[in-house]
Amino acid sequence: MSNTLTKEKIDWSNLGFGYIKTDYRYISNYKDGKWDEGTLSTDSNIVLNESAGVLQYAQTCFEGLKAYRTVDNHVVCFRPDLNAARLKSSCERLEMPVFPEDRFVEAVKAVVAKDIDYVPPYGSGATLYIRPYMFGTNPVMGVKPADEYQFRIFTSPVGPYFKGGAKPITLRISDFDRAAPRGTGHVKAGLNYAMSLHAIVDAHKQGFNENMYLDPATRTKVEETGGANIIFITKDNKVITPKSNSILPSITRRSLLYVAQHYLGLGTEEREIRLDEIKDFKECALCGTAAVLSPVGKVVDHGKEILFPSGMEHIGEISKKLYDTLLGIQMGRIEAPEGWIVKIA
Numbered sequence: 001m002s003n004t005l006t007k008e009k010i011d012w013s014n015l016g017f018g019y020i021k022t023d024y025r026y027i028s029n030y031k032d033g034k035w036d037e038g039t040l041s042t043d044s045n046i047v048l049n050e051s052a053g054v055l056q057y058a059q060t061c062f063e064g065l066k067a068y069r070t071v072d073n074h075v076v077c078f079r080p081d082l083n084a085a086r087l088k089s090s091c092e093r094l095e096m097p098v099f100p101e102d103r104f105v106e107a108v109k110a111v112v113a114k115d116i117d118y119v120p121p122y123g124s125g126a127t128l129y130i131r132p133y134m135f136g137t138n139p140v141m142g143v144k145p146a147d148e149y150q151f152r153i154f155t156s157p158v159g160p161y162f163k164g165g166a167k168p169i170t171l172r173i174s175d176f177d178r179a180a181p182r183g184t185g186h187v188k189a190g191l192n193y194a195m196s197l198h199a200i201v202d203a204h205k206q207g208f209n210e211n212m213y214l215d216p217a218t219r220t221k222v223e224e225t226g227g228a229n230i231i232f233i234t235k236d237n238k239v240i241t242p243k244s245n246s247i248l249p250s251i252t253r254r255s256l257l258y259v260a261q262h263y264l265g266l267g268t269e270e271r272e273i274r275l276d277e278i279k280d281f282k283e284c285a286l287c288g289t290a291a292v293l294s295p296v297g298k299v300v301d302h303g304k305e306i307l308f309p310s311g312m313e314h315i316g317e318i319s320k321k322l323y324d325t326l327l328g329i330q331m332g333r334i335e336a337p338e339g340w341i342v343k344i345a
């Protein structure tokens with residue numbers, strides 16, 4: 001796939017979820033105990049020493065959020081302050097310097113403003129994905145944190161994450177674990193993804209869309225997938241989501257629970273969810289920035305199929321309400337809670 005499309009040539013309605021180079025990226029360097037003032041650059045390449053901390057010991061973490069055009073043609077992004085806070089907690093866990101949260105939000109706005117022609121039109125279904133990330137840059141040999149870091153933000157226009165829209169997907173119960181108890185499952189570290197790659201390639205080979213990971217200590221409770229949190233709808237229309245300290249705290253999931261409570265009047269609960277009780281639930285969905293919400297029709301546990309009553313043809317009724325409401329808030333069709341929508345242009 002080409003990654004050198006110019007903005008004039010992009011066919012917004014047929015974009016996939018892949019990297020497309022845009023004009024500007026934000027860069028700030030950390031050296032001698034402080035961050036420099038930061039800059040916007042047209043250079044998409046990074047030159048690193050061969051022994052850079054990120055290359056040897058995977059000292060890197062990232063974030064993901066989106067900018068999009070609203071119904072009244074503003075360019076906005078969604079709750080970037082929560083991405084700033086989550087990057088802070090990732091950095092603290094990985095012994096990396098924190099990039100100040102207010103500067104994070106300002107940098108997101110600055111880079112999107114520069115790449116504004118790459119923000120897809122309202123109604124196209126496409127968005128501008130924003131990828132902030134940080135990594136150790138100076139040479140390290142012994143196992144220790146780097147002393148110098150780079151924080152960058154690039155953007156890339158993307159289509160819907162799951163091709164084919166809101167068609168229900170199939171998960172399999174994974175025999176691999178994604179995170180150790182008391183490990184790094186709760187922070188957005190690249191290393192969590194490196195160890196999930198074999199499991200996802202294998203799942204695809206076997207004909208499944210995603211892996212459902214269980215709690216690594218007892219393997220009896222549901223955690224999440226490789227890159228999205230999970231919600232279930234009970235038969236009495238309560239929205240429930242697994243509670244565990246090795247799940248990545250999804251901003252989409254937290255927003256959906258708020259929407260369930262305050263916009264749809266539904267009960268919500270964050271609690272441990274046993275694998276053996278999911279057969280009693282009415283609906284299941286994945287949630288994350290990339291897909292917003294993606295219905296799950298079926299979970300396969302070593303040949304045993306758990307088919308949710310919402311089935312494999314359509315998104316469930318409550319999932320659809322949650323999806324429509326959150327998307328409506330993001331697109332400016334429904335009034336947002338205070339502070340959720342940050343206007344860039």
Ligand SMILES: *Cc1c(COP(=O)(O)O)cnc(C)c1O
Pocket residue numbers: 064188224225226227228229248249250251252253287288289290
């Ligand atoms: C990023 C991520 C999510 C989704 O989080 P959002 O803030 O909603 O985008 C869920 N699970 C994992 C493992 C992730 O890395």
